[in-house]
Amino acid sequence: MKKVLIIGGGASGLMAAIAAAEQGAKVTLLEKNKQTGKKLLVTGNGRCNFTNKDQKLEHYRSEAPEFVREALSQFSMGDTVRFFEKLGIRVKDRNGYLYPASGQAASIAEVLRLEALRQGVKLACNTEVLEVHKKDGQFQVVTEGWTYEGDALILACGSKAAPETGTVGDGYRFAESFGHSVVTPLPALTGLCASEKDCGKLTGVRTDAKATLITEPGHAVYEEEGEIQFAAYGLSGIPVFQLSRYAARALEHGGSCQVTLDLCPEHTAEELEEILKDKAEFIGERSGTDVLLGMFPEKLSDVILKRAGISMKKKSREWKEADWNHLIGQIKKFTFHITRCRSYEQAQVCTGGVPLAELKNCSMESAKVPGLYLCGELLDVDGACGGYNLQWAWTSGYLAGNAAGSEE
Incomplete structure (x- = not known):
């Protein structure tokens, strides 16, 4: 059974974990906070505008717009809605801005957590990653108390925005350790x-x-x-x-x-x-x-x-x-x-991150290190207000998890 490690239990990390587990992989998700989805809980003033019906490409800011277009075609807004409806979320439409009918971001965070557990994902919370390596074809993720090993590694660590939720930019350091460059992260949506x-x-x-x-x-x-x-x-x-x-x-x-x-x-x-x-x-x-x-x-x-x-x-x-x-x-x-x-403390997201040109294709696999995948805010894509950053998280997380979990 293929072993997939995921660093980061936010929106893209949870989606990646579920997608990888659906492919039959043994998935371990490492999250430094005591619970997954912490940043999700404050999204949209706690109401979680999780996507938007208006999917014009202009709402996604990137140096590689065609890459974004292709990724969104492979896991779209419609796919996102169907995914959450399957998990029991009733969707409320407010002029094209889509929310859970409960009006609570906690609903989205909780159904993701429960589905990950149902799929057999091991959620290792209160686990801070110190270093990452690849040795003899295996990824090694070093924490204070243990070194996890896996066949594939997904970096879903978030950006530097909203550091009180635990996203302090560790993912940039991990990506650089594998030879990736990072476009300077700067505060956005602030x-x-x-x-x-x-x-x-x-x-x-x-x-x-x-x-x-x-x-x-x-x-x-x-x-x-x-x-x-x-x-x-x-x-x-x-x-x-x-x-x-x-x-x-x-x-x-x-x-x-x-x-x-x-x-x-x-x-x-x-x-x-x-x-x-x-x-x-x-x-x-x-x-x-x-x-x-x-x-x-x-x-x-x-x-x-x-x-x-x-x-x-x-x-x-x-x-x-x-x-x-x-x-x-x-x-x-x-x-x-x-x-x-x-500052980052007041920013909802960051502009900057790992360039999409350094990915092999829309599988979100690194073009530099086979078996390494990147998704979510760690990548150099930032969306406008209105659910676009979360849509990018769902899309990139699903595609990364789906590819990482596959035996092909």
Whole structure:
């Protein structure tokens, strides 16, 4: 019977264990935490958006998009849904975002654990891996109390994001020990820190906007629309999370980064000016904040006016054409200069990891070491918000486990 060792009991590791066991392999999964699926428990604010009906390739960020496309065709979103339904998960569809009907991430983590046990997988929790080797055709996984041996080894160790769940980046070290390279891991799906001194005044404010990331030499890299959340450190919210990985890469190479917010994307600058001038004419001798009343939260209106150089005491009928131009300019391009992404502790995933070019094919087998497989966040693939990182975990984990467990 083929022996398969798996390091990491997260989403991809559990899926790999089940897939390998289904092939008839004897599977041992090593997990440093006291339980498997720890990171799964906090996914989607504890509700676990485990995949998404919209499977456009653009939602998966990688230097090898065709590899990702081929992998997803071999274990798709539909396969994922059928897999979990078979395990007893009833699926709830929220505008294409798929969740367990229980609304609890624990449901996903627990059915995976139970299925792994049913398939005969040995779950060795509280087991930290210190070293990995390959000697005389056998993989050796060294822990404090034992050295495990296997015919195949799957690295499903996760990234450096959310280290409180145990994912501290050990997998990068293990992969490098087998001759793999690692694209520098950086925080992704996280907030962005800005240098503007008025960030503190906006703390807690939320508003809908279109966010555009601009990097040197001044071209727009990414746009996303949705609810922006302002924080003392800068910007947060799903649109900001979506563009954070691009900001991280630009800043890594010493480039400058700006995020401009169009606070009124549904109107052109000309339309907006007409609307606001009509409103100013209607309300008469009132302050500038009254012109913006009903459009933005009060704290945001105050900062917009200050950035536009318009005194709060100045009546709207006293505004010159330059005042109007500055006001409209601020609303359409409310700019923040980004200094860094928030840390790994606040990041949901990482951008970076082992390049897909170093895998043999969609079996997820290493092109450098026969019998070695890599999956999940350890690879240089990061998804957008919306269940895409978990879909990559299910896909890559299943394909790795299926191939590793096969006797062929």
